[in-house]
Amino acid sequence: MSEPLLSVQGLEKHFPVTKGLLQRQVAAVKAVDGVSFEVRKGETLGLVGESGCGKTTTGRLITRLIEPTGGKIVFEGNDITHMSQGKMRPLRRDVQMIFQDPYSSLNPRHTVGAIVGAPFRIQGIKTEQGVKKAVQDILELVGLNPEHYNRYPHEFSGGQRQRIGIARTLALKPKLIIADEPVSALDVSIQAQVVNLLEDLQNELDLTYVVIAHDLSVVRHISDRVAVMYLGKLVELADRKSLYESPMHPYTNALLSAVPIPDPKRRVERERIRLQGDVPSPLNPPPACRFHTRCWKAQEICKTVEPPLQKLAPGHEVACHFPENAPAAAAEAAPAAV
Structure with missing residues (x-):
């Protein structure tokens, strides 16, 4: 099997909390705390969870828009965790980000041509037929009219603005794209088009x-x-089919129970899992299993021993002492494996 395009190992980001005139650090917000995964060339990894779980911070760490506190980020076999901004500049051709809000991610004072053409100017890249022709080709690729080159962002709808943002991301033909909530700010009818x-x-x-x-x-x-x-x-980390048909972590089961179902009969028959309480603060997360304060399966071990992320089925990893839908042998071994 080929080497992964991206490998994230034990990634951490702790934001310091300071106090007093001397701004002395008194605590830290553990936004990302030991995340590990791999992404292979040509695949799509979905990163999901409630608001405030650290998804966006993880994406910004991968693109080095913010500095990690710990862990390692490896792209195409190269450790980029603490690479200097000067050395990161050519790498940014290969790693790009689509931002969540198409309204605030585009400069209203710049034309579409200037926005999409910015990567060429910043990287000092020249094209055979000129930057304008390259930008117009990209606009056409994402479903926009090349004649929109001289228009401004306020002249477009939300879906069209997101296409402009995607066009800017594609300008330098990247290998990896981090898409941060790319359709959440759009109307439902437009979401399907962008996806x-x-x-x-x-x-x-x-x-x-x-x-x-x-x-x-x-x-x-x-x-x-x-x-x-x-x-x-x-x-939990698994292939799409396995995760949606046989979720193992109670939290994943709760998330999936809230997904709308078009079939009225199935919707009535399905058991809705309602989590109690709010998400705890990352400033002071619960000890051991962080989900135990809201989990209906929690026992004493969940409050004292952190469950490792371990493989319980082919391609299916879960961090839980008492997983659901797991093969019998794996489920029995899970608490003992801690």
Whole structure:
């Protein structure tokens, strides 16, 4: 099997909390706390979880928009964890990000041509037929009219603005794209168009995606594998079919029980799992299993021993002492393996 395009090992990001005139650190917000996963060339990894679980922070760490506190980020076999900004500049051609809000991610004072053409100017790249022709070709690729080159962002709808953002991301033909909630700010009718566009571009340009989302319906449609985050940690990682048909972690089961079902009969028959209480603060997360304060299966071991992320089925990893839907032998061995 080929080496992964991206490998994240024990990734951490702790934001310091300071106090007093001297700004002395008194605590830390553990936004990302020991996350590990791999992404292979051409695949799509979905990263899901409730708001505040650390998904977006993980994406920004991978693209080095923020500095990690600990762990390792390896891209194409090169450790980029603490690479200097000067050395990161050429690498940014290969690693790009689609931002969540198409309204705030585009400079309203710049034309579409200037926005999409910015990567060429920043990287000092020249094209055979000029930057304008290259930008117009990219606009056409994402479903926009090349004549929109001289228009401004306020002249476009939300879906069109997101296409402009995607066009800017594609300008330098990246290998890896981190898509941070790429459709959450759009109308439902437009969401499907953008998701289909991302899939078409992946097939046409051989792209690799990490798609960050809280909408499990979108993730199911576009992802090959899915990683579930809770309070800064991965609690389940599996291929799409396995995770949606046989989720093992109680938290994943709760998330899936909230996904809308178009069939009225199945919707009535399905048991809705309602989690009690709010997500604990990452400033002071619960000890051991961080989900135990809201879990209906929690026992004493969940409060004292942190469950490791371990493989309980082919391609299916879960961090739980008492997993659901697991093969009998694996489920029996899970608590003892801690």
